[in-house]
Amino acid sequence: MAVDLLLGLQWGDEGKGKIVDVLTKDYNIIARFQGGPNAGHTLEFDGIKHVLRTIPSGIFHEDSMNVIGNGVVIDPVVFVKELEGLDPYNIDYKSKLIISRKAHVILPTHRLLDAASEASKGKAKIGSTLKGIGPTYMDKTGRNGIRIGDLELVDFKQKYRALADKHVALIDFYDVDIQYNLNEMEAEFFEAIERLKELKFIDSEEYFHQAMKSGKTILAEGAQGSLLDIDFGTYPFVTSSNTTAAGACTGLGVAPSKIKEVYGIFKAYTTRVGSGPFPTELFDEVGVKMAKVGHEFGAVTGRPRRCGWLDLVALKYTCEINGVTQLMMMKGDVLSGFKELKICTAYNYKGKVITHLPYNIEEENVTPIYSTFKCWKEDLTKMTDASQLPDELNEYINFLEKELEIPIKIVSVGPDRKQTIPR
Ligand code: GDP
Ligand code: IMO
Ligand code: MG
Numbered sequence: 001m002a003v004d005l006l007l008g009l010q011w012g013d014e015g016k017g018k019i020v021d022v023l024t025k026d027y028n029i030i031a032r033f034q035g036g037p038n039a040g041h042t043l044e045f046d047g048i049k050h051v052l053r054t055i056p057s058g059i060f061h062e063d064s065m066n067v068i069g070n071g072v073v074i075d076p077v078v079f080v081k082e083l084e085g086l087d088p089y090n091i092d093y094k095s096k097l098i099i100s101r102k103a104h105v106i107l108p109t110h111r112l113l114d115a116a117s118e119a120s121k122g123k124a125k126i127g128s129t130l131k132g133i134g135p136t137y138m139d140k141t142g143r144n145g146i147r148i149g150d151l152e153l154v155d156f157k158q159k160y161r162a163l164a165d166k167h168v169a170l171i172d173f174y175d176v177d178i179q180y181n182l183n184e185m186e187a188e189f190f191e192a193i194e195r196l197k198e199l200k201f202i203d204s205e206e207y208f209h210q211a212m213k214s215g216k217t218i219l220a221e222g223a224q225g226s227l228l229d230i231d232f233g234t235y236p237f238v239t240s241s242n243t244t245a246a247g248a249c250t251g252l253g254v255a256p257s258k259i260k261e262v263y264g265i266f267k268a269y270t271t272r273v274g275s276g277p278f279p280t281e282l283f284d285e286v287g288v289k290m291a292k293v294g295h296e297f298g299a300v301t302g303r304p305r306r307c308g309w310l311d312l313v314a315l316k317y318t319c320e321i322n323g324v325t326q327l328m329m330m331k332g333d334v335l336s337g338f339k340e341l342k343i344c345t346a347y348n349y350k351g352k353v354i355t356h357l358p359y360n361i362e363e364e365n366v367t368p369i370y371s372t373f374k375c376w377k378e379d380l381t382k383m384t385d386a387s388q389l390p391d392e393l394n395e396y397i398n399f400l401e402k403e404l405e406i407p408i409k410i411v412s413v414g415p416d417r418k419q420t421i422p423r
Helices: 017-028 075-090 106-126 133-141 150-153 156-174 180-196 204-212 246-254 287-294 312-322 391-404
Strands: 003-008 027-031 043-044 048-052 066-067 099-101 201-202 218-223 261-268 270-272 304-306 326-330 341-349 353-355 366-373 408-412 420-421
Touching: 003 017, 003 246, 017 043, 017 218, 017 261, 017 326, 017 353, 017 408, 066 204, 066 408, 075 180, 099 204, 106 133, 106 156, 106 201, 133 156, 133 304, 150 180, 150 201, 150 408, 201 204, 201 326, 204 218, 204 246, 218 246, 261 312, 287 304, 312 341, 312 391, 341 391, 366 391, 391 408
Parallel strands: 003 218, 003 261, 027 066, 027 218, 066 099, 099 201, 261 326, 326 408
Antiparallel strands: 043 048, 270 304, 341 353, 341 366, 408 420
């Protein structure tokens, strides 16, 4: 069998966790392929809300296997807290959660380095979640990293010490005021590693190969969003991994020819948390209303998310890069009752009208050009069937489908698993 992929098409927090949870019933295996605890994937069902960070969003389904792929970076301390969060739900994670030996480990000093790097940047800071993501991927590509498989080696502690000591010297080099107690952090880290070692570590590329051969269905769960991709995002205001479709191949060990459906998820408007350009950002009461109604606060850091209109120029770009085959539109319910809606259909770029995403989308280069749409008044949150969707919403959806030339197969009308309308 092939692998289907689910990806965020904007700047993250599109609602990936919710949809993976909804789709899990159709898959045997759910696999994360990049990112780490910078992700916060929210699932809601039976009146309970869960936020997952590194654990795949299929974990609540009895029959699903959940794999953390080689492309992911794992912080044992955060991970163990996440496992403890599952304790009340009697989830047998020792048998249904497995980890690639090739996934890299976030050390306490990676988190400190993240903080030091951000502090040294001042106003130019990325707005990182400070989970150590950038420094860990730097060590991976710099060929200095520690991998999950290393935890099983006899000389692991020496390896750890050498790398941590190097990090301490680097933190000093930044010459910023970062207070920390490394002894305490290390005690917590080593304790967490012992818990982590209770889980099964695997050679995940072989696992996927055999799973496909035996007809198992696999859903790869992306983290972050395509506009945060290290290559194709709004660099340098991005994360440090490939969040786009290609990242699933390198982050799981699955060949491009094995990828079938690519599900692209987007919000009916746009949000961004952290720094960086955002052409359709709203600074007026309309943006405030979106943030308020949509509860737009980061699931990891609690920071307010910046809000703005849907950017079709950026969305077209991310659909193309990922080869999206089906779209899912989230949070349409949030827009109910707005005076009017806007979609950015082109940019005025240095005096010229363009419809592709240019190299530089900072405010001084780009002014969005909008089309205006009528807004629906109905409360969507109780709707369960596509036939109930209001005409104005159908017009909005039809416009997007025509422009993007990709069908919108799911309309999500609330955070709960049940508030999901197939089309
Ligand atoms: P992810 O990182 O892509 O998994 O998304 P997050 O969980 O960070 O953020 C999405 C937020 O929107 C969460 O609080 C979800 O519970 C919520 N959510 C998801 N889909 C919908 C929807 O259709 N309508 C509303 N109102 N909220 C939604
Ligand atoms: P999910 O999976 C939204 C943003 C941060 C920051 C930039 C770099 O929940 O959609 P990093 O910690 O990676 O160094 O931060 O990327 N960012 C996210 N924004 N959702 C996420 O994940 C994010 N993960 C990172 O806010 O701007
Ligand atoms: Mg999130």
